[in-house]
Amino acid sequence: MKQRVVVYKKLPEHLNEQLRAEFDVTFFDRVNDGNRAAFLESLKSAHGIIGASLPITNEMLDAAPALKIASTVSVGVDNFDLDYFRQRGLMLAHTPGVLNESTADTIFSLILASARRIVELAEYVKAGNWKGSIGEAQFGVNVHGKTLGLIGMGRIGSAVARRAHHGFGMKILYNNTRPNPEAERELNATFVSKDELLAQADFVCLMLPLTPETERMFGAREFGLMKRSGIFINASRGRIVDEQAMIRALQDKTIHAAGLDVFEVEPLPADSPLLALPNVVALPHIGSATHETRLAMAELAVANLIAGLRDEKVPHLAV
Numbered sequence: 001m002k003q004r005v006v007v008y009k010k011l012p013e014h015l016n017e018q019l020r021a022e023f024d025v026t027f028f029d030r031v032n033d034g035n036r037a038a039f040l041e042s043l044k045s046a047h048g049i050i051g052a053s054l055p056i057t058n059e060m061l062d063a064a065p066a067l068k069i070a071s072t073v074s075v076g077v078d079n080f081d082l083d084y085f086r087q088r089g090l091m092l093a094h095t096p097g098v099l100n101e102s103t104a105d106t107i108f109s110l111i112l113a114s115a116r117r118i119v120e121l122a123e124y125v126k127a128g129n130w131k132g133s134i135g136e137a138q139f140g141v142n143v144h145g146k147t148l149g150l151i152g153m154g155r156i157g158s159a160v161a162r163r164a165h166h167g168f169g170m171k172i173l174y175n176n177t178r179p180n181p182e183a184e185r186e187l188n189a190t191f192v193s194k195d196e197l198l199a200q201a202d203f204v205c206l207m208l209p210l211t212p213e214t215e216r217m218f219g220a221r222e223f224g225l226m227k228r229s230g231i232f233i234n235a236s237r238g239r240i241v242d243e244q245a246m247i248r249a250l251q252d253k254t255i256h257a258a259g260l261d262v263f264e265v266e267p268l269p270a271d272s273p274l275l276a277l278p279n280v281v282a283l284p285h286i287g288s289a290t291h292e293t294r295l296a297m298a299e300l301a302v303a304n305l306i307a308g309l310r311d312e313k314v315p316h317l318a319v
């Protein structure tokens with residue numbers, strides 16, 4: 001009898017076909033209030049699940065006694081309780097690596113857009129307000145030659161640092177759980193304490209996973225340690241930051257500006273004070289969202305799932 005797979009994200013058709021050829025598959029483009037009951041029902045006999053963006057709770061896993069593997073179309077695994085996966089002996093696969101460069105491009109566009117006020121000034125032009133030469137009130141600040149402070153020098157952090165070092169002649173400071181000798185050798189990056197990084201960096205960029213240790217690790221104290229001219233960039237996970245403290249720091253000019261791809265609650269609620277701040281560039285969690293990269297992620301996630309269900313070596317296991 002074929003093993004059963006539940007897909008809870010829209011995948012390219014050739015991958016759906018690949019799954020159908022080998023498994024008995026139930027497809028949900030996305031899970032919402034209208035189909036949640038059917039999704040939960042489908043888990044009861046699932047051997048494998050594949051999707052993204054949906055928190056997979058332990059209650060859902062408890063309802064899936066036959067489950068062997070969950071394959072997420074993301075590198076982040078914060079939608080899962082890793083300890084529970086270990087306890088149950090379940091596999092959790094993810095998609096590291098293939099999204100490094102696209103995500104680093106997004107982060108660099110946040111750095112540039114925040115420093116040069118690209119979104120604010122593009123809106124000014126579109127609103128018909130450009131009546132004469134702009135003046136100092138609309139100037140931005142340089143990116144080239146400045147100091148980038150990266151908290152999290154992993155796969156994506158290193159891709160950001162490469163752009164900063166080779167393309168923009170920036171000085172790189174970083175903080176990690178341990179030094180990254182490759183980044184030090186290739187990018188002349190310097191390992192410093194978090195407080196030293198905050199005090200010296202012109203751009204502070206978070207590129208960490210969301211874990212119990214990193215949740216809300218960045219708050220009023222950290223914003224207070226940044227330069228008043230400092231620009232804060234977060235494309236990792238919103239819950240790593242105390243969002244209310246960030247809003248206060250931006251409103252009272254404790255820091256100069258922020259470029260954000262991720263938020264405590266996503267989609268960002270329409271009444272968020274962040275949307276009223278001209279010194280904030282906010283994106284809808286598009287770090288890896290290019291056609292090419294999302295395809296590579298989906299292909300890798302399907303390859304992970306198939307390997308797990310065939311009892312072969314899974315290319316990228318988080319647990």
Ligand SMILES: NC(=O)C1=CN([C@@H]2O[C@H](COP(=O)(O)OP(=O)(O)OC[C@H]3O[C@@H](n4cnc5c(N)ncnc54)[C@H](OP(=O)(O)O)[C@@H]3O)[C@@H](O)[C@H]2O)C=CC1
Nearest residue numbers: 076103152153154155156176177178208209235236287288
């Ligand atoms: N906005 C978006 O669309 C995207 C967001 N992401 C987010 O980015 C995250 C990072 O991805 P990736 O670069 O592949 O992950 P990596 O694991 O390669 O890098 C994470 C880095 O964070 C460091 N780190 C972990 N905990 C701490 C801590 N407490 N203090 C300082 N450093 C710490 C790790 O250090 P060490 O190596 O020393 O343990 C590691 O170098 C993902 O987990 C995801 O949440 C990813 C892709 C797209």
Ligand SMILES: O=CC(=O)O
Nearest residue numbers: 073074075076288
């Ligand atoms: O946020 C995206 C991811 O891949 O993780």
